[in-house]
Amino acid sequence: MDKKIVLITGCSSGFGYLSAIQLAEKEYRVIATMRDLSKRVDLDNKIKTGNLPINVCRIDVTDLDSIKRCIKDIDREYGRLDVLVNNAGYGIGGFFEDLSDREFREQMETNFFGVLNMVRETLPLLRKSDDARIINISSAAGLTTTPGMGAYNASKWALEAFSESLRQELALHGMKVLLIEPGPYPTKVLTTNTRFAEKANDPNSPNYKFTQQLYVKYKQNNATLKSDPMEIARLIEKLISEKNPSFRNVHGPGAKLRAYMHRFLPWSFNEWVIRRVIFGKV
């Protein structure tokens, strides 16, 4: 059979960039998409040196026209799509009171409605595959919660619920929907791509003191991270190649423990741990 055709969103860096290369090296045909093509230089160099089967295409997941244009090109060239990896995303930090309506909605537009846009537009081509899969990159933050990350938590929890429902619908048509819930990995989402509420640094905010405490913890944790983002690239490949992969795939430092605690231990215990770890309060 021909090479499987895999479309990945958010390939300018991090998991998207790494998985595009990983899959192309394993003989998949990859459509690596990114919203800003000026960031394609590193990927282009890899394509050139490794002679990799990767097409680069511009997609901003919040821009329907860009999605439609790219899908039209795939249809013209290949006539089908086998795998969609919804990877594009970012996180905005800030207490709810400090987040503007616009900031909250933009978070949902990318991390949640962006996925809906991609699924809606690719489904006609996925239907033409005999083993179609949709892999949604959620987060351990889609199964747990942290103060100051409410917008990100909400976007990924919404993605979790949507994926559960969509999985059941598409299973009726022989398609698979899969989730990956990574713990923290040192990619740009934790550094240059992290956004903060404009009001988060306002000393007049009633949350100012707590936000600063959160920042300190966040920076401390990120500075000590030893996890390798290639693990997620390899996991994506595994979920594409396995016959019956599991639906949820919690992976990475502390992620399984946090998800387990949130799901099975009393909520009062979870709150106590968060207060103690982040704010040093008992």
Ligand SMILES: NC(=O)c1ccc[n+]([C@@H]2O[C@H](COP(=O)([O-])OP(=O)(O)OC[C@H]3O[C@@H](n4cnc5c(N)ncnc54)[C@H](OP(=O)(O)O)[C@@H]3O)[C@@H](O)[C@H]2O)c1
């Ligand atoms: N790394 C972690 O610790 C971690 C943990 C759990 C979940 N995740 C999730 O993993 C996914 C990938 O993140 P990453 O860790 O690889 O971080 P990353 O290096 O920051 O990559 C994020 C990618 O998403 C792209 N993106 C953002 N908004 C977009 C939009 N509107 N349209 C198209 N692309 C957009 C970015 O493009 P630009 O370069 O143009 O900004 C970038 O290519 C995200 O969904 C994130 O929430 C990451």
